[in-house]
Amino acid sequence: MTKKYCFLFLLCLVSGIELHGQETIVNCTDSTFCIPSVIGLPRTKGIVIKRELVKDYFIKSSADQPVGNSNAEVRRNRRWEMKLKAPIILKDNFKMAVGFKYFVEEFNFEDVENPQYAFYNNLEDRPLRSIRGDVFMIKPTLGNRYYILRVSAGLNGDYNLENFAKKDFLKFSISPLIGWKKNDYVSYAFGLAYSYSFGRRSLYPLIAYNKSFDNQWGLESILPAEIKLRYSTLNLKNYFYLKTELNGSNYSLRLSDQQSLVYLNKSEIRFLLTWEREVHDWLWFSIEGGLRTNINFDLANTPDINADVVVENQLNEAMVLSFSIFVVPPRKLLK
Numbered sequence: 001m002t003k004k005y006c007f008l009f010l011l012c013l014v015s016g017i018e019l020h021g022q023e024t025i026v027n028c029t030d031s032t033f034c035i036p037s038v039i040g041l042p043r044t045k046g047i048v049i050k051r052e053l054v055k056d057y058f059i060k061s062s063a064d065q066p067v068g069n070s071n072a073e074v075r076r077n078r079r080w081e082m083k084l085k086a087p088i089i090l091k092d093n094f095k096m097a098v099g100f101k102y103f104v105e106e107f108n109f110e111d112v113e114n115p116q117y118a119f120y121n122n123l124e125d126r127p128l129r130s131i132r133g134d135v136f137m138i139k140p141t142l143g144n145r146y147y148i149l150r151v152s153a154g155l156n157g158d159y160n161l162e163n164f165a166k167k168d169f170l171k172f173s174i175s176p177l178i179g180w181k182k183n184d185y186v187s188y189a190f191g192l193a194y195s196y197s198f199g200r201r202s203l204y205p206l207i208a209y210n211k212s213f214d215n216q217w218g219l220e221s222i223l224p225a226e227i228k229l230r231y232s233t234l235n236l237k238n239y240f241y242l243k244t245e246l247n248g249s250n251y252s253l254r255l256s257d258q259q260s261l262v263y264l265n266k267s268e269i270r271f272l273l274t275w276e277r278e279v280h281d282w283l284w285f286s287i288e289g290g291l292r293t294n295i296n297f298d299l300a301n302t303p304d305i306n307a308d309v310v311v312e313n314q315l316n317e318a319m320v321l322s323f324s325i326f327v328v329p330p331r332k333l334l335k
Helices: 002-007 118-123
Strands: 011-013 016-018 045-056 057-062 068-090 092-109 128-140 143-155 172-185 186-195 202-212 215-222 226-232 238-253 264-281 283-300 311-314 318-327
Touching: 016 215, 045 092, 068 118, 092 118, 128 238, 143 186, 264 318
Parallel strands: 143 238
Antiparallel strands: 011 016, 045 068, 045 318, 057 068, 057 311, 068 092, 092 128, 128 143, 143 172, 172 186, 186 202, 202 215, 215 226, 226 238, 238 264, 264 283, 283 311, 283 318
């Protein structure tokens, strides 16, 4: 069993720990521990490497003096992402997994109206990094109820080796939920999230709902973060998703002409189509594309939801394209 567990990576979303779609799913009764997964889910992702490109878009910035106003064309907005998830405890009545995520993105500006604009100059070719660790826990009960907790902590911003350990870049989030499994095809949960999904630090309600219509079609959602329609081919080697997602983060950084720390509140809504394809049993690739529309991309004096805006930015819509490869547990280890 030890060898099996070493390869059985868990993808633990706030909505639960997803198990392999072909694995036997048991209806929750008073004599069985409740498994929140539903029929039809794909095998879980253990290692993910992703490359994302955002098409050129226009940015218009406004602020009080001495920062002032400017506009530019954002070119080569590139993003890299690597994720790893693995189990620590796998018991019938308790499961725990840990995750690691590294994310970096860069901005390049052209046709800048004011070449001396500090906001653009400081973002130019400066990597904005996010290093995050996650702990996922699920507590099934005898019956149809389960409890989920996700805790995350990491560093977000333009930090480097000199200021790596400074608490100014530390971000923390937590999401507890309570859920019920109605049958093998339906599960749902309710909870709260304290996070930066809207760009600023905020507390908001969560509603998770997973429904499989049959072995090929299904709906997965955790509102307001994501909702997606899933379709798989009969051989389970292709998965297609039509989804809408909220993508947000908060970066700590400094402007060259301003000593105090400022915070880049970044959030957007994405409308995406995804294709996942098996290459060789445990190795898969994914292509994803769609439209990104901005909610906010503003500099504020604090990371809180009621913070004063230092630089307000308006961004045009842009096309998004990403490629990724990922590793899943081999089929023979799930039998």
